[in-house]
Amino acid sequence: EAGVTQFPSHSVIEKGQTVTLRCDPISGHDNLYWYRRVMGKEIKFLLHFVKESKQDESGMPNNRFLAERTGGTYSTLKVQPAELEDSGVYFCASSQLAQPLNEQFFGPGTRLTVL
Amino acid sequence: ELKVEQNPLFLSMQEGKNYTIYCNYSTTSDRLYWYRQDPGKSLESLFVLLSNGAVKQEGRLMASLDTKARLSTLHITAAVHDLSATYFCAVYLSNYQLIWGAGTKLIIKP
Secondary structure, eight states: OOOOEEEOSEEEEOTTOOEEEEEEOOTTOOEEEEEEEOTTOOEEEEEEEETTEEEEOTTOOSTTEEEEOGGGSOEEEEESSOOGGGOEEEEEEEEOTTOTTOOOEEOOOEEEEEO | OOOEEEEOSEEEEETTOOEEEEEEESSOOSOEEEEEEOTTSOEEEEEEEOSTTOEEEETTEEEEEETTTTEEEEEEOSOOGGGOEEEEEEEEOTTSOEEEOOOEEEEEEO
């Protein structure tokens, strides 16, 4: 069974540009999460989808970040316009809705560098 | 403020030695996770600890949870090079969020 995949693995862009990150969760997982680790600090929660609905987006830093999950399958996270402080590793995770432990399975992350 | 503090943040040790990573947290929670990350790879779930006094072991790693003290430990016994990685603890909130420690980078020298 394929795990969580993320694309691209690395992205280097200039300040002011737009970048779109993609996450494909494990098939059948209704929960999808985005996290970010900036500059070797703690991993921080960004948002949580249940199917196509945003369940919790309390961790989104500002309105330059837009996440979507049309159709309840893959998700995209768009940063527009990117700022220097957006650099970091963006992780996606998924879990089954009814799984009692809510074990979250993570992708390898997208390393974003904003110059 | 919700906080999860891990220490040490960096640990270099010799093969064959024992050591413990500590994870203190500031909120009540009914579960705590330990993850491992190898460079450039996914975060891999190691343990889920669900109750006070829970202890789980897998190979040379053993994790425990004391919910009263809000403390979890990850103990490494007779370390081997393959255990070199970054280890994270994460506390589960009832709204599905995970609150993470900063990670402990573990280097085990042959």
